[in-house]
Amino acid sequence: MSDTHAQSVAFVRDTMLPEQAPPASEAGVVKWMRENLFPGPVNTILTLLAIYFIYKIVAGSLPWFWNGIWTTSSLAECREILQGATGGCFSVLTERWNQLLFGFKYPSDQYWRPLVAFILLAVAVAPVLFAHLPRKMLLFTGIYPFLAFWLIWGGTILSPLMVLIGVLAGLAAFRRIEASGFAMAALAGLVTAVVIWWLGGFLASAASGVLALEAVPSRDMGGFMLNMILGTVCVSLSLPIGILLALGRQSHMPIIKWICVVFIEFIRGVPLITLLFVANVVLSYFFPPETNLDLIIRVIIMITAFASAYIAEVVRGGLAALPRGQYEAADSLGLDYAQSMRLIILPQALKISIPGIVNVAVGLFKDTTLVSVISMFDLVGMIRGPILASTEWNGVYWELWGFAVLTFFVVCYGISQYSQWLERQLQRDHR
């Protein structure tokens, strides 16, 4: 008897049938459209409506971009070329490009300086933002503020150099005495730094020609550069100050606690624009004429105070979200206050606070445009004031404001994308 059933079965398929293509209505574009765009009567109507609106927007704006004119020197010329056809007059962007970026008073042969500072900014913040970069790059980050100051404001390199040396000497003094008590060490560090700054002031004014770039006064800063300066400086200053305020608010020492509470509540209770008016208008009454504190510094102080109060509250939220056990665990390990905060509490609290902090940072960056109200010429101030008030460009709106929108969107969207990436990196699975 045979082992096979060759005789008992009429036909046995011994090869696989090739796969059939799915029916046309269940494959490819058609299927995707059916599932995603037209799954039911309501969605079908919504899809058609959306397509209609998209068509209207594109049909309306495309000729405007397409016929855009980039090379004329005034709005009147644009209109002459267009002869009534729809078209943007983007020439205002090309003609006033430098003014939009740097303001109208920054010396035009020195534009490379803010540009270099901007490129170096990317190098300086990279190690702070991306933990896998070599830690030695942080050295450059430490030097960067002084370098950037020298590049943007000009003058002799001695003044930022002396400030840097003062900071380093103060730090060294602090380290040396740290063992015998925090307060003494902090005082010693401060005194050392101040003495060196004071001496350095004489040195810098005596030898004002050493490696000097052409000095540019603060009043001449403007355009998007001003927004970047205010945004970067204020965010980086307000983060540490905000953390300190948040910790201070949780402190058991009543004086520190109350100072922090009063500061935070007062600053949060006042609109930013009021603070800016105070910086611009009221402070100049208190100083004798000629001893004006630089307007940019006044504004930086006010915006930083404002942002740090908000960041303090965000961080406090993070601190409050930590289970009490974490604090007790730190204590039971025998860590002192500074160690427990640095090693256990803050890393967790800050991780929780990231979305809130980024929110404040993005808001702060956009709020820097408010300085246009106190007659500083940031990007918005440039558009509102000099450019729209010039006889050539009086009447150009969409092009200019569109440009401002685009610029701010790029920066803010970048910040928010980074923060989402960071959150994924720090994910330690509490789910």
Place this chain on the structure above:
Amino acid sequence: MKKSVFLGALTVAGLTAGAAAAATLDDVKARGKLNCGVTTGLVGFAAPDANGNWEGFDVGVCRAVAAAVLGDPMAVEFVPTTGKTRFTALASGEIDMLARNTTWTFSRDVDLKFEFVGINYYDGQGFMVPKALGVSSAKELDGATVCIQTGTTTELNLADFFRTNNISYEPVPIETNAEAQPLYLEGACDVYTTDASGLAATRAAFENPGDHIILPEIISKEPLGPLVRHGDNEWGDVVRWSLNALIAAEELGVTSANVDELAQGTNNPEINRLLGTEGTLGEMLGLDADWAARAIKAVGNYGEVFEKNIGENTPIGLARGLNAQWTDGGLLYSPPFR
């Protein structure tokens, strides 16, 4: 101890402030620069060009003063101010003079403690409406929405006008002239009101200026002029007579082109006194003899400044109107140089 130190510091601050206020002319000379407050930008009156140089009608006054005092029309630090910050900037000493088409009013002169040194532009508040609205007089504007700049005299004038005529309106507050244009064009307001010069400049920038009309009513007097702080009359005199020199120069036929020639001496004693070849007018001001000649050479006489920045050949195209010399039926009337 603490208190006395504090009081001492206050006294010193007060004294230095007082001393500084009393000798603005010396301060300006020592600084080598005139701090002049202007607008953050108003077409034709003050705006920086593509190279960042300030230009305009008000800017001309600043440059004339700088030329008279410092000998260099470019030695001006222009401090842009908004409608809200202009007076504090002047009062706090941040600027030496304000040339920011500011209306001379009683309370600004008396209560805010400023000194208006003259009038460089006679303006008045008017209304602009689209032709399609079919209105021919401001009195037909009952129930209209009106775009109006906040913090200015125009706001108060408007309320007065509508109350006097017993008609109602709905204000749409805006911050700057530049914001008003799109709002008005998009129909957010039926009427735009501001100084007639501003209306003309705004209308000139429209794509179809012919679709809009400026109503015949001028509802206010807006004498615009440069101003200085109270309490420093020497400095006030310098600014006042620099402005008067420009006005008198036009009346006397002195222009930037012929000033050099006329400064050699003429047989008109008033021209000679103005240009410093006769008399000691410059010395009385604390300046040198050819101060006025420098100012005229730098910016031209009043008529030249007007024509160059806002006159009929510019896009703004303002007629002289009230701002013609008194000899031509206008209001410009410089006191004699004697």
